[in-house]
Amino acid sequence: MLFALGLGLRLAAQEDKPLRLDVKLVSLFVNVTDxxxxxxGxxxxxxxxxxxxxxxxxxxxFERQSEMPLNLTLAIDTSSSTYKDRSIEQQAAKKFVHALLRSQDQMSVIEFDTFVTELADFTNKVSLIDHGLDRMRGEGGTALxxxxxxxxxxLGKKDGRKVLVLVTDGGDTVKGSTYNEALEMALRDEVMIYSIIDVPIEASAGRDLGGEHALIQLSEDTGGKHFYVDAGxxxxxxxxxxxxxxTQYMIGYYPHNQEPGRAFHRIDVTVPRAAxxxxxxxxxxxYYAEPRKTRD
Known part of the structure; x- marks a missing residue:
């Protein structure tokens, strides 16, 4: 009887303890415009x-303007079709780096033509980024x-905000990763894609509208944005x-009342007081719930 009473007390004590679950904070970087x-703001x-x-x-x-470290990879298309703009890309990219990079930030540079090549590993030293941009060469296809x-x-190995800035004039032209593989990797690693689209003349027969639409959708799905290179x-x-x-709001929540069995959890953010x-x-x-399956 004493044993049973003792067991009952222990069980009651256990029931009084709060149940702790290892729930990961879901972080969102949100931009709001009228x-x-x-x-x-x-x-x-x-x-x-x-x-x-x-x-x-x-x-x-909740943070109105996130001061979290920024990890940014600048990916520049150096395929044959971009050769004429090479020096313009280099100078514009350098201005961007000098204006954006803070002491707590890290940036890397890659170029992509038929292959993807790292020009500068993650660093906060502007001189190393400049040196990487000076090494831009490339020719051939576009391994977007x-x-x-x-x-x-x-970028997935880093902490903080993770951003991939693409500078390109069109879509993918090589047989490598697929659109779906690229999007899934970006979503799994919480990477925001910003696409800077430098297209030929609007009526040009060489304009890749399918590639443009893919870049726009990739940016939208990851919370980034696309920009066309225009008069400026x-x-x-x-x-x-x-x-x-x-000008991003940082919003985080711990998921609760989740629907079981979902591989991908869809998020919606609204401002109810506004129309x-x-x-x-x-x-x-x-975001994806189950572990990532990477290929070799």
Whole structure:
């Protein structure tokens, strides 16, 4: 009888202890603009609502302008079709690096033509990035999806914000990684893709509309953005990327009441007090729950 009573007391004590689950914080970097494209600042934690698979979530972390370290890979298309713009790309990229990089940030540079080549490993030394940009060469095809796949995989080893900036004039032209593989790797490693699209003349027969649409969708699905190189040139496009990164809300939540058996959890962020059409809210579409399966 005493044994049974003791066992009962121990079980009761165990039941009183809070159940602790190893739930990973889901981090979102959110940009909000109005109908004119102007950045909407000054929103508070209470302004946002988050759902995961249509189930409401509680915001645990909120920052108006994230000071988290920025890990950025600059991936530049150096295929044959971009040769004429090589020096312009180099100079514009250097201005971007000098304006954006802070002491707590890390940046790397890769070029992609038929293959993907690292020009500078992650560093916060501007001189090393400049040296890497000076080494740009390249010719041949455009291994765009390989660049996204490998760039995201490398960024996935870092902590903080992870951003892949692509500078390219079109779509993938080599048989390597697929669109779906590239997108999945970016989402799994929480990489935001910013596409700077430098297309030929609008009516040109060589314009790759399918490649452009793929770049736009990749950017939207990962919470990044796409920009076309227009009258302001690459300098203006890089400046717009920099502005976008400086005006992100950081929102985090610990998932609860999850729908079991889902491999991919879809996220939606809204600002309920505003009319649906008032704000454009950008963020990644969701995240994968199960471990990543990488290829050799």
């Amino acid at each position: 109908k004119t494209g102007a950045i909407v 000054g929103l508070t934690k209470e302004d946002f609502k988050i759902t995961e698979d249509s189930r409401p979530q509680n915001i645990a972390v 999806y390989d660049a996204i796949y490998l760039g995201s995989k490398s 040139g690459l300098d203006k496009a890089f400046a717009r990327v920099s502005d976008d990164l400086r 649906t059409e008032s704000f454009n809210i950008r963020h990644k579409t969701g």
